Amino acid sequence: MADDAPDLRLFTTVPPPADPGDYRETVRRAARLAEAAGFTGALVYSDNNTVDPWVVAQDVLEATGHLVPLVALQPVYQHPYAVAKRIATLGAVHGRRIALNLVAGAAVGDLAALGDETAHDERYERLTEYARLVGELLAGRGPVTFEGRHYRVRALPLTPAMPAHLLPELYISGSSEAGRRAGRELGAVPVRYPEPPGATGPDGYAQLRGGGVRIGIIARDTEREAWETAHRRFPASRAGRIAQLMARNASDSHWVARLSAAEEFPGGPDSPYWMGPFRSYATFCPYLVGSHAKVDREVARYLDAGCRTFIMDTAREDADYAATAAVFDRLLRRRTAADTQPVTP
Structure with a gap:
């Protein structure tokens, strides 16, 4: 897929920590599957409740030939010199580049525990x-x-x-004006948690030009198959809904507030856009669910709007990597075929 669309960036998300004895192989297996499917890289989270993202990034590099770790970078955790030293060292040891997902926020409780009371902007x-x-x-x-x-x-x-060709690409949340302003100043790719166009007005997709989205996909041959899979993976949960509301109250992030206010089907009954997993605190992004044709049409709208970075939710099954990549492969092949059609005088 990378050869077909050099400007398209498709990232998976590294699974969260599981049993300590198995987690290293979990990370490496996920990285190998993503690389085999044609992904660009893998997002590695960083917060108070997970493992050191730099250790995980090291495993991603060791397990793959070219997959790019997209490391979440929160300033409160370490001095910028320590980060630069880590990046340069990984470049020297592996001859590989990483990418940085610049993070300003976190749960208010996490920041307070670290003695950080800095305001959002x-x-x-x-x-x-x-x-x-x-x-x-x-x-x-x-x-x-x-x-x-x-x-x-x-x-x-x-x-x-650090060799110039290994300098990291930068990504940043583009949900708030402060984030978008920082992105412009740094030349970072703004990444949003997208809403359906009805929730953002007629220009909803236009906001994504040159940026990226964080989203999940469940596409199957039929609508019924897709929704059966979706509900099996993300069953409605009252406890999950309460946990999500508590998380909303513990965050000052604009994207958390916006998505928390969304209905389960904010795009209407015919839209593949689904907030169920977010509302039950099973994950942190919207999902596109439906038949291959319906999901392809929705992803095509993002591509048509100029969105070129897609950060996918954590895969729940091994087959998810190839299935997700196949959505983009189909769309890119169609575009290539359309571009090469002769013009009839």
């Missing part, structure tokens, strides 16, 4: 400064002196040097 200002310092260190132009509001360094060198 100021966290994005700090994140911008943080990413700039990491970038200057990786640029390899010699010792770095940086004077910022949140970070200051004096004549700081970075060893090993």
